[in-house]
Amino acid sequence: xxxxxxxxxxxxxxTELISLALSHSLRTQRALFLIQLKSALQELQQTQRSFVLxxxxxxxxxxxxxxxGSELSHKLITIIQTHLQSLTSSNDCLVNxxxxxxxxxxxxxxxxxxxxxxxKEIQSQFRFSFxxxxxxxxxxxxxxxxxxxxxxxVSQVLKDADIALTNARHQGFGQYHLSTALPTPMxxxxxxxxxxKLTRAIINHDILPYYQPIIQLNNNQxxxxxxxxxWHEKEQCGDNNFISLAENTDIIIALDLHxxxxxxxxxxxxxxxxxxxxxxxxxxxxxxxxxxLNGAVEHLIFIIQQQQIPPHSLVFEFREQEFMLHNKFAICxxxxxxxxxxxxxxxxxxxxxxxxxxxxxxxxxxVKIDSRFTNRMLMSKKDLSLIRVIRDISHDxxxxxxxxxxxxxxxxxxxxxLGCEFGQGSYIAxxxxxxxVNRLLDL
Numbered sequence: 001x002x003x004x005x006x007x008x009x010x011x012x013x014x015t016e017l018i019s020l021a022l023s024h025s026l027r028t029q030r031a032l033f034l035i036q037l038k039s040a041l042q043e044l045q046q047t048q049r050s051f052v053l054x055x056x057x058x059x060x061x062x063x064x065x066x067x068x069g070s071e072l073s074h075k076l077i078t079i080i081q082t083h084l085q086s087l088t089s090s091n092d093c094l095v096n097x098x099x100x101x102x103x104x105x106x107x108x109x110x111x112x113x114x115x116x117x118x119x120k121e122i123q124s125q126f127r128f129s130f131x132x133x134x135x136x137x138x139x140x141x142x143x144x145x146x147x148x149x150x151x152x153x154v155s156q157v158l159k160d161a162d163i164a165l166t167n168a169r170h171q172g173f174g175q176y177h178l179s180t181a182l183p184t185p186m187x188x189x190x191x192x193x194x195x196x197k198l199t200r201a202i203i204n205h206d207i208l209p210y211y212q213p214i215i216q217l218n219n220n221q222x223x224x225x226x227x228x229x230x231w232h233e234k235e236q237c238g239d240n241n242f243i244s245l246a247e248n249t250d251i252i253i254a255l256d257l258h259x260x261x262x263x264x265x266x267x268x269x270x271x272x273x274x275x276x277x278x279x280x281x282x283x284x285x286x287x288x289x290x291x292x293l294n295g296a297v298e299h300l301i302f303i304i305q306q307q308q309i310p311p312h313s314l315v316f317e318f319r320e321q322e323f324m325l326h327n328k329f330a331i332c333x334x335x336x337x338x339x340x341x342x343x344x345x346x347x348x349x350x351x352x353x354x355x356x357x358x359x360x361x362x363x364x365x366x367v368k369i370d371s372r373f374t375n376r377m378l379m380s381k382k383d384l385s386l387i388r389v390i391r392d393i394s395h396d397x398x399x400x401x402x403x404x405x406x407x408x409x410x411x412x413x414x415x416x417x418l419g420c421e422f423g424q425g426s427y428i429a430x431x432x433x434x435x436x437v438n439r440l441l442d443l
Contacts, residue, residue, distance in 0.1 A: 033095040033103060037154055040107050044148060050110035053103065053157055055144040055165040056084065056122060059173040061100035064137060076132050080139070083125045087118075103161075112147055112178055119143045119176040126174070140174035147178065167253045175295040177253070198242055198251055202258050207231040207242075209263040210431035213440070214283065214402060214424045217416050222440075224281035224313075226404075226424060227263045228431045229255060252287040253296065257303065260284060264307040264314075266434050271313070273443050283315040283366070283402070285347055291318065291333040301340055311341030315366055319347045334363045345402070349390060367394045371405020371425070378410060391420055 040051045058080060065073040081096060084104065088094050093105040104122075109115050122143060129136035144165025148157055164179035201207050211225035231242055246252040263282055270277045290296045304311055316337060318330075334344050345366035369390055376383040387403070394401045406412050406425030415423055432440075 029095045030097065033093050033097075033105065034154065036093040036105055037157065040105060041148075041152065041154065041157070043107070044150075049107070050147060050149045051105065051107040052109040052115045052118070053105050053146045053148065053161045054115075054119065054122070055097075055146075055161045056102040056104060057142045057144075057165060057169070058100040059140045059142055059169075061139070064139070068132075068135065068137075072132055072135070076130060076137055076139070079130050079132060080125075083130075084122065087121060087125070109147075115145050115147050116176070116178060119145055119178075123174060123176065142168045142173060143176040144168050145176060145178045163251070167251075170254055170257065170299075175293075177293055194245060195251065198245055199254075201231055202251070202254055205258075205262075207255065207258065208433065209259050209266070210433055211263075211282075211437050212424055212431040213429040214281075214422055215428055217403075217412065217420055217423045223279070223422060224283065225437070226431075227259060227282050227284045229259050230431065230433075247287055253289060253293070256284075256286050256290065257299065260300070260303055261307070264303060264309045267313060268307060268309060270437070270441065270443075271310075273441070277441060281313050281315060281343075283317055283345060283368075285317045285319070288318055288330065290316075292329040297333040297336050301336070301342075304340070304342070312343065315343040315345045317345035317347040317366070317368060331362060338363050338365075364399060366402055367399050368402045368404055369420075374403055374405040374411055374415075374425070375407070378414060384414075387415075387420070388418060391418060 037053070043049055044051065058077070061073055061077070064076060077096065077100065081094070081102065084094055084102060088104065088106075089108065091107055093103075095103050097103050106118070109118060123141055126139055126141050129138045142165060144161045144163070144167070146157060146161035146164055148160075152160070160179045164177045167179075168175045168177035207229055208231075210228045210230040212228060213222055214224050214226060215221060216223055229243065243252075243255075246255045263284065267280065267282050270280055286300075290300060300316070304314065338344060343365040344363060345368055346362070346364045347368045348370045349367050367390060369387060373383045373387055377387055378384075391401055400422065401420050403415055403420050403423040404425060406415065406423045406427045408427055411425075412423070412427055
């Protein structure tokens, strides 16, 4: 709009008239959307009835506009909105928030599985080209899913959905991401400012990989390192556990990918520095969300291939409890990783209730014995016996055992006596940055 025109002057042409009408219509739609969102929150507070908010972004609208012009891209958005409208019911609210981004509020969906199925159904609308004028245009969509199960403010609901959309787009075009929002009391405890600090720390590369040596216990030979995310400012996250903050707010995907990228680049340098260093492996504990989110495992594989890292040099560890929560999806994703040569580790073994089942159900290569058993084994016959059992079953099934939390010479000696293969802990070495590793490797 021409800034010099007085308020009572009329638009100069039909295009501008249409633009003004659309602008007024969008403002009305957004106002109605906010009213319905407030109503859904009130209903949630009174009856505990959950609802879902989806943010849907057309991935390549910028390229469409550059190739065909803004008028055609506007028509495309209108056509896409019509397709999305066909998936809604009378109680739903679909609104074009801005340009290529839509919000869909559904109060008849109260669980994660149904929300994911809806996202898949929406993305199926983009599998075929859209007819616009004489052109057939192919688009994809990224979707952020925010399932609301506890009362929040309107702004917090929108922020949850926006974070989910951002995480979906981190995985590439045509993906979705489900936000597992925390109840309000915990969100208040963690604080929005802490989330923002954590996000900013990832973007600014303030969180870096540290490396804790893993050795072969019987001869103290270095075999590799566990990668640990290290943030100098972590005390700003209250309880010093910024990993939990990342996991609970869905920032964990971005954090994991950031650390994997950095660590793989460093591993490549170590492999190339000397022939003896080509045997070094890295183990990394990842969120189970990499196993269940659409396209997440493919993103991990892409990073490995892009960095040209030998896949067998990587061990991706997942916690035992998380395996149990996502059985069907986890197995499929783990198989994809192992097919390209990545090793899979079962972390914190022995702390859950279904440990032996995990041996038989899941495709794994390494078992990591939790440090709590290591700390108690010299004083507790039960813990010592459990370590023997894990060792025997693992060896019989072809798994390698890593014992974590070795803090004394006596623990080290006992584990050698037990025939455990690999270990790590403060007695062996504390986590260190890449410069200390370089000195360790005589680089």
